[in-house]
Amino acid sequence: MSERAADAGRGHDAEDSIEYFLEDMAYHGKSERTREAYGRVLREFEAFLSETGTEPAAADRRDCLAWVHELRGDHADSTVATYASYLNRFYSYMTQVGEFDGNPMTLVTQEMDEAIDTDPTRREVSIAQMRSFVAGITHPLERAVVLTLLKTGLRVGELCNLDVRDLALDAPAVEAAYDLGTRAQLDGRPDTLFVDPDVSRGEVANGEERTASNKRKRATLVPVDAELKAALVRWLAIRPDTPSPAEPLFASTRDAWGKRLTPEMVRSFVREHAERAGWYRSGADAAENVTPHYFRHFFTTHLRDRTGDRGVVKYLRGDVADDIIDTYTHNWGDRVREVYLANVYSLT
Incomplete structure (x- = not known):
């Protein structure tokens, strides 16, 4: 009996190659x-391909290369290598069982194996140095x-996906102008950000199709300290009107006036500031360049060192760990917020 005939017998939709592969993994x-x-x-790779109307079975080497290139903007090299290995195994298996004609990731992974350091040693930036860097950013x-990335550990895509409703602020000056914090999860939790795990690239969320995915599996409530709050209030005072019904928290003030910031927009202006600080050089790798992803590394390193509590940092980062979630979410208001506010570094 053929693979597809077997699928039909067990009620499997053979047209969904990813589901086919995942089901076989379970077996x-x-x-x-x-x-x-x-x-x-x-699924993220599938969503990436969907922009050009390509199915995974029809993807070629250049499609895979383009996806890997995009990953590098949001992730450390070690994470890119892991994700590429997942895709390579998927194509290798589907080729072996006769579902696909070939594996377009073969050459891609060979090139990556030669180029990627899976455990890069990153530039060491002290809190004092980062404070000077932030001082040079006046817009x-x-x-x-930048302060949101540095003080919350959000990924750049997660930051871009924030809507006004995802931010609760005890700030009368902006509360009168915006419907802040209307998420049910923010009820009674002022000065808090809500990060929704159910936002994916290519899908509609809050009335707008998104261009980035949130990379966490569970909802996260992140405290906003006085320093970040002041920066957000200052931004909201001049935030342009936006055509999106989702009311993005961060909207462009450049050529795409009023439109939601994209990860590439953020990477662009962070690169400009990092270049001026001598922290970015074209052609350099993660060990040298400061990027939005570096800010997540900075957050993790310094907050973990200051708190001595890996659990709180894991929760705020959105790392998947049931024991961490069970420990902190039921008592969020006391434990996470207390530890965070008592230990978060000052950058202004």
Whole structure:
């Protein structure tokens, strides 16, 4: 009996190649956690291909290269290597069982194996040095974005996906102008950001199709300290009107006036500031360049060192860990907020 005939017998939709692969992983005894990790990466690759109307079975080497190139803007090299290995295994398996004609990731992974350091040693930036860097950023939007990344550990895509409704602020000056914090999860939690895990590239969320995905599996409530709050209030005072019904928190003040910031826009102005500081050089790697992803590394390193509490940092980063979620979400208002506000570094 052929593979497809077997699929028909077990009620499987053979047209969904990713589901086919994940189901076979289950038959081979792979854990649910492993299958979820593969599924998330493969669905993001599928969403990337959908922009050009390409199915995974028809993707070629250049499609895969383009996806890997995009990943590098949001992730460390080690993460890019992991995601690429997932895609390579998917194509290798589907080729072996006769579902696909070939594996377009073969050459891509060979080139990456030669080029990627899976454990890069990053530039060491002290809090005092970062404080000087932030002082040089005067534009209200850029300053608010950089401080948000540095003080929350959000990924750049997660930051771009924030809507006004995802921010609760005890600030009468802006509360009168915006419908802040209307999420049910923010009720009774002033000065807090809500990061929604259910926002994916290519899908509509809050009335707007998104161009980036949130990379976390569970909702996260992130405290906003007085320093970040001041930057956000200053930004909201001059934020342009936007055509989006979703009311993005961060909107462009450049050529795409009023439109939601994209990860590439953020990377562009962060690169400009990093170049002026001598922290970015074209052609350099993650060990040398300061990028939006570096800010997440900075947050993790310094807050973990100051708190001595890996659990709080993991929760704020949105890392998937049931024990961490169970420990902190039921008592969020006391534990996470207390630890964060007592230890978060000052950058202004």
